[in-house]
Amino acid sequence: MIKKFIKRILGVKNKAAANQPAVLGPNEHGINPQLLSSNAIRVTQTLQEAGFKAFVVGGAVRDLLLGVKPKDFDVATNATPEQVKRLFRRAFIIGKRFQIVHVMFGQDIIEVTTFRGASAESSPKDEHGRVLRDNTFGEQHEDAVRRDFTINAMYYDPANRQVLDYHNGIADIRSKTLRIIGVPEARYREDPVRLLRVVRFAAKLGFEIDPETREPIKVMAPLINNVPAARVFDEMLKLLMSGHALACLQQLRKEGLHHGLLPLLDVVLEQPLGEKFVTLALAGTDQRIREGKPVSPGFLFASLLWHQVLEKWTAYQAAGEYPIPALHLAADDVLNTQTEKLALQRKIATDMRDIWAMQPRFERRVGKSPYKMLEHMRLRAGYDFLLLRCASGEIDAEIGEWWTAFMAADGPGREELLARKPKTEGDSQAPKKRRRRGGRNKPKGAAAEGSTP
């Protein structure tokens, strides 16, 4: 009874067994060797020929077992980063705290990690129990226990085609169960990013979250606030670029994780007007990723935050600001708040601003303006964004159709479109402009007065 209790606390069913993996041969695991990358095989082979242990590990093994071609391959080894580096012509040691090696084959990168050791108990932590450093090397079974989910903790040796399974991952693959290794509460405390990872994998793989793994999520959600913003951002980006972003966000909501978890998600999931826009944007992104097309994080975040920008843009205009400067002010506001909380990289923030700033320019379909737009570096992104605004009902679909035609047309065709369409627009824009110009000083002054205490 007591023994059982202690074992439960330690989160280990049978310690001896946890050190001894189940070994599965090709007939038992059924991995199709053709799904393996030849570069991953080269890496494990080279390491093994030099006398080291080397396995394909983590997400790649999980995907292989699911019959899915892995998008990238990680290798785990008992060789140190220095020893790994020496064996390959193009290999680079990355990272300061825990060094890993990137072995490059053209564009392809195989990430090689030395088995991690030392239990989390002895690592330095912050006041909430988050592990700050865990940079010791160890044995393979120690490496396995430090991984997040049972399905992510299996090792595959391409040479003998055996899978080593330390935590009954194969059973969880078969029953489609996402189960954290060890005591869930302790594992979330050590690294709250795992809360996001649960959601990502459950949604992406269509797995059920094991009840014990799910239970503490709601209560522990606020811990994510102590994680450095850059790490949260990386994990968020993985979630949004998983090809299942829509499902992930729905799952976040279901787990009660969107509240206070990320300011961005609070905004996104709770603005009724923006919901259609965000849903369309994410569905589009998911589709592109599933078709293997590139997706820009700037476009993604520009979409997620658009309705926040729109709200502020309207407010600034109502206060008498011109449309274009009003949009820039709105963008500043939104980016300033989000950069602080989300560690948006500068490049991404610049892309977002560009995409937003193009929007009012699409509405000016007179004179040289549309031709200038054709030369814009980010025309494609801006145009895709415009189409989303049309599809969500924010603006008239006709504008999107006009641009589709204008971009496809030849010289005379473009002239004809310009001559045809802007008539009504010119008419509708002229008084708008005049009105603003007329009221320029007054409302602006009023707004300034209003905002000074």
Ligand code: ATP
């Ligand atoms: P994907 O196919 O989406 O990349 P993945 O499983 O490869 O999924 P990564 O984020 O690339 O996910 O991580 C690689 C492996 O490293 C995981 O499979 C897991 O074993 C381990 N891992 C990653 N992050 C954590 C974490 N926060 N805690 C414990 N183990 C982790």
Ligand code: MG
């Ligand atoms: Mg991976």
